[in-house]
Amino acid sequence: xxxxxxxxxxxxxLFHLNTGSCNGCDLEIVAALTPRYDVERLGCVxxxxxxxxxxxLVTGPxxxxxxxxxxxxxxxxxxxxxxxxxGSCASSGSPFLGSQMIEGPLDKIIxxxxxxxxxxPRPEAIVMGIVTAVKRKFG
Amino acid sequence: MTDKSDDxxxxxxxxxxxxxxxxxxxxxxxxxxxxxxxxxxEEILDVDIxxxxxxRGIEALAENRNLVQTLYLVERxxxxxxxxxxxxxxxxxxxxxxxxxxxxxxxxxxxxxxLERIHSHLLILGLVGYDIGFETLFMFCWxxxxxxxxxxxxxxxxxxxxxxxxxxxxxxDLPPHLIEKVNVSxxxxxxSAKYIxxxxxxxxxxxxxxxxxxxxxxxxxxxCIVGPTARxxxxxxxVRRDYPYAAYKELxxxxxxxxxxxxxxxxxxxxxxxxxxxxxxxxxxxxxELPNGSISMEESVLKLMREIPEGETxxxxxxxxxxxLHFVKxxxxxxxxxxxxxTPTLANILGLKPMLIGxxxxxxxxTLASIDPCIGCANRITVVDEDQGEVxxxxxxxxxxxxxxx
Numbered sequence: 001x002x003x004x005x006x007x008x009x010x011x012x013x014l015f016h017l018n019t020g021s022c023n024g025c026d027l028e029i030v031a032a033l034t035p036r037y038d039v040e041r042l043g044c045v046x047x048x049x050x051x052x053x054x055x056x057l058v059t060g061p062x063x064x065x066x067x068x069x070x071x072x073x074x075x076x077x078x079x080x081x082x083x084x085x086x087g088s089c090a091s092s093g094s095p096f097l098g099s100q101m102i103e104g105p106l107d108k109i110i111x112x113x114x115x116x117x118x119x120x121p122r123p124e125a126i127v128m129g130i131v132t133a134v135k136r137k138f139g
Numbered sequence: 140m141t142d143k144s145d146d147x148x149x150x151x152x153x154x155x156x157x158x159x160x161x162x163x164x165x166x167x168x169x170x171x172x173x174x175x176x177x178x179x180x181e182e183i184l185d186v187d188i189x190x191x192x193x194x195r196g197i198e199a200l201a202e203n204r205n206l207v208q209t210l211y212l213v214e215r216x217x218x219x220x221x222x223x224x225x226x227x228x229x230x231x232x233x234x235x236x237x238x239x240x241x242x243x244x245x246x247x248x249x250x251x252x253x254l255e256r257i258h259s260h261l262l263i264l265g266l267v268g269y270d271i272g273f274e275t276l277f278m279f280c281w282x283x284x285x286x287x288x289x290x291x292x293x294x295x296x297x298x299x300x301x302x303x304x305x306x307x308x309x310x311x312d313l314p315p316h317l318i319e320k321v322n323v324s325x326x327x328x329x330x331s332a333k334y335i336x337x338x339x340x341x342x343x344x345x346x347x348x349x350x351x352x353x354x355x356x357x358x359x360x361x362x363c364i365v366g367p368t369a370r371x372x373x374x375x376x377x378v379r380r381d382y383p384y385a386a387y388k389e390l391x392x393x394x395x396x397x398x399x400x401x402x403x404x405x406x407x408x409x410x411x412x413x414x415x416x417x418x419x420x421x422x423x424x425x426x427x428e429l430p431n432g433s434i435s436m437e438e439s440v441l442k443l444m445r446e447i448p449e450g451e452t453x454x455x456x457x458x459x460x461x462x463x464l465h466f467v468k469x470x471x472x473x474x475x476x477x478x479x480x481x482t483p484t485l486a487n488i489l490g491l492k493p494m495l496i497g498x499x500x501x502x503x504x505x506t507l508a509s510i511d512p513c514i515g516c517a518n519r520i521t522v523v524d525e526d527q528g529e530v531x532x533x534x535x536x537x538x539x540x541x542x543x544x545x
Contacts, residue, residue, distance in 0.1 A: 024218025058216035
């Protein structure tokens, strides 16, 4: 295994994109980073720019206004990249399915590697989702 | 040069003015909001606010669903104040249907309501700490917040969307062993809240937050600012006291409305910290005075829903961020003809303009956090100098660094 591949597994950098979610999933992602669950001890860091990220965490059912931004952010993440759909909204559209304003679910727009279901998923589930995604793509 | 420049002379270009689009992707916030900030050097001259990035068409969806389905849909408007939304909606439906929930149900609703206030305030206090570069405080606040989420999980079964309310009552009871547990957790939370209070008394924090994002009493009244943001400017308003709902009618004298007159970010933070203690005391009172009885109606929710007649009403609650208003119009056939939701953030976001103008770029994140917005996730800030056709991208980290230097 090359050094870069190993370092990617050792410290995947996350970028979080909200595409119109209700905050529930976003809170749980931040909760996963704070002392109780603390994914930072596993090397995960939430970064401020998609250009620095390895893993793209997407929440929300992709509203019409956010659609071009989702594509733009996805294109900005450097290869190889992993997309994790967090929550039922991003995975399936869930309660908002049928709305005129929703362009999702996410896999209609960009390729998704791992789905984390739940409304919202627990922080443990989010950590599990990130680990699965990283293992599958970079391992 | 002189021959050609007759047209060019007329256009006066002010090269010192810059327009900064702020958003719609931002790590300090949770939902997308877009601000266009015009600056001269560091001074903010004008702010243009753009909303609608999270428009999911909930009001339109509600018109195609029945009342129980809508109850769970309105919960998904916001993950932080989900209980406020369901309480507001169920109150309206109960008023139309003439349903009176039992005393115990109302007290339990109020209990969850106050727990939600604690969790929401802790969350935003942490974010204010993060935006001024005090990351330890952010981690500490969020650690304390987990204690409240544990209580939510024990009582209702879920950490975030509690689904506690139902038409005619609540869905989960509070057995005696949980009352004990809530009391134990409250002690821990109170201890931590005292510590947070001490930290915010610190000179460094005070100097960073004082005189930032000033919103005078008159401006707050003119713009109809609500909630802790208004109370930080000295406007005495609280739906819990002015138009009591749920169990607040009985508990009216058991809490006080916190007022601060500083009108800046520090005052708004102070209001939130003091409200933590008020909420803790109120929860203790609720636990002491919890009446006995059933928690929901004998008929099933579906039967109750079918009996709701045609009608319309307005319902108000005091969400953690301020006054939340639902207008509900039922069609008498299980469904809704119209649902209108006015969230506190929509009222408060108007206040951003007077708060930001005259301030500095470095103060944008903390001022934004101080009104506790329920919108937004903007990651980069692009500095566009339109006149020179030059685009410069400043990361939020860079912006924060500027904020921390102050």
